Amino acid sequence: MLMNMKELLKVAYENQFAVGSYNVANSEFVRVVIEAAEEQNAPAIIQIHPNEIELLGDEFLAYVREICHRTHVPVVIHLDHGGSVEDVMRAIRNGFTSVMIDASHASFEDNIAVTKEVVRLAHSVNVSVEAELGTIGSNEGSSEGGADEILYTDPEDARIFVDATNVDTLAVAIGTSHGQYKHSGKPELKLDLLEKIHEQVDIPLVLHGGSDNKDEEISQTYLHGVSKINLSTDMKNAFFKEMRTFLSENTGAYEPDVIMPSARNAAKEVVKKKMDLFNSTGNASHYIK
Secondary structure (H helix, E strand, O other): EEEOOHHHHHHHHOOOOEEEEEOOOOHHHHHHHHHHHHHHHHEEEEEHHHHHHHHHOOHHHHHHHHHHHHHOOOEEEEEEEEEEEEHHHHHOOOOOOOOEEOOOOOOOHHHHHHHHHHHHHHHHHOEEEEEHHHHHHHHOOOOOOOOOEEEOOOHHHHHHHHHHOOOOEEOOOOOEEEOOOOOOOOOOOOOOHHHHHHHHHHOOOEEHHHHHHHHHHHHHHOOOOOEEEEEOOHHHHHHHHHHHHHHOOOOOOOOOHHHHHHHHHHHHHHHHHHHHHHHOHHHHHHHOO
16 A cells, blocks of 8 residues: 555654654565565555665666555655755656655755755655755765764754745654664664654654664654654664575575575564564554545
């Protein structure tokens, strides 16, 4: 059941759960997310970064749309970190039902101007829009970008930004980073800041860099307006760790139907646990009328 983000997150926002948004880099990851969502009866977001589109090609989206149409659970196809109007238009032409325009590195005024233009274009064809205010950190190994230094979202700026742009969802910076944390400790999320942003902004909020954080902190975020949590690193790590183990133990293996299943299942178990953590398990039933 293919939806746009505004419709999907309205339900999550009202019922205080978050929908996982999972970066897919090939058809195996698409199957991981869809099968996990079906087994958990959970809504899900298939998320594709411009780097991943370059890897996969535009034709890949026909497959993604087909599998999303066939599933009985609610699903969105979302562009992650579109860096330009051109990125957004390419995604819309390819059938994405939601797009992100990330002008967070520009000035506040330019971020508003670019986001307003994307909202105008996307809303005209019933595609929802996510923007970002503040900057997400970037850890080693991530190809999704980010900043060397996190610039936390200002609650008053968030209110002005949302009012000016009419954006559907807003990614906020409260201490997360893309990629894997190499140090022993995990990041401390500024939940007090999230509460203040939520008081100022009455639309679903987005948490980028959802991997490798403390479960007890993540489970608080959707109580304070977060309705979408991005996840990539934890899922991909599980997939490729299992694949490396399998290949080291089965050096003669070369057929994909022999190599892929255990890696896919390892990643799927991670996604299912995240759906439990985000409180989205069982909540696909909210969308069935």
